[in-house]
Amino acid sequence: MYKLFYKSSLLLKRIFGYEKPLRVALLGYLSLKFKSFKPHYESILYEACLESKKLGINSVSVLELGVAGGAGIIALEKYKKKIEKVLDMEIKVYGFDTGAGLPKIEKNEDLPFLWKEGLYNIDKEALEKKVESKIFYGDVKNTIDDFIKINKNKICCIFLDLDLYTSTINFLNQIPKIEKHLLPRVLCYFDDIYVFENYINQFNGVFKAINEFNNNFSEFKLGYSVDHFKDFKFPLAKTSMYTLHCFKNDLYKKYISSNIESDLSINSKHIRSLID
């Protein structure tokens, strides 16, 4: 009885001290409970496709790195169908997974106390029945070459869920190899940016991989935007999103912003209302 009372009072203090609005917690809870309900996947895919359209590209590819039981890729397939109709585009989804769960974990930066070899081992046959998209099986450091051979579209966004520092950096180091397959700016979602135990930080996991990538390559940078009151487009993804800038891309300098300057002209309705 005492244990229950103690745990309940602790929970209550945590609820009162929780800094985000409870509706956000509710959305997060729903996405944990219903694994294929991923509003962040949907928003990122939609925005990435929209940017692609503005650049004049109507066929895109989306990658999910780390497929496991398929919750993410199934969600992507569901959202892809809707977005294809709304934006009149073609979207191809590709998955990457060892097919046998997490690979051997040796480095401290891979958080061996959190992850272990073989975790998320999958039933490939069952997965193939549920998923239409092509999944490349094997270590991602070896399967990108196979992807390059068949991919015809530009990659507009990448969902990275490989858990480990080593797996993530092994993928990121291949970005120059897929340069010709990328849009000038690619939205990247990193799933493993936080765990409840606060184990993940700037010295391990995906943060370390991102830092190393940014140090390794001057023509590519993975950066994040500040938290801002205007940011409403990416529910549940705010702190997990980076944009991969590919500076040498032919389309990097193409102007695609909507013409907001006219709103500030002296003749605009808004300014005139202040003067008249």
Ligand SMILES: C[S@@+](CC[C@H](N)C(=O)[O-])C[C@H]1O[C@@H](n2cnc3c(N)ncnc32)[C@H](O)[C@@H]1O
């Ligand atoms: C957390 S699970 C992915 C969960 C999935 N995205 C979802 O939404 O349900 C991580 C996956 O990454 C895969 N993985 C980790 N390192 C890998 C590597 N080097 N190459 C390929 N797959 C890897 C594992 O096999 C595992 O299935």
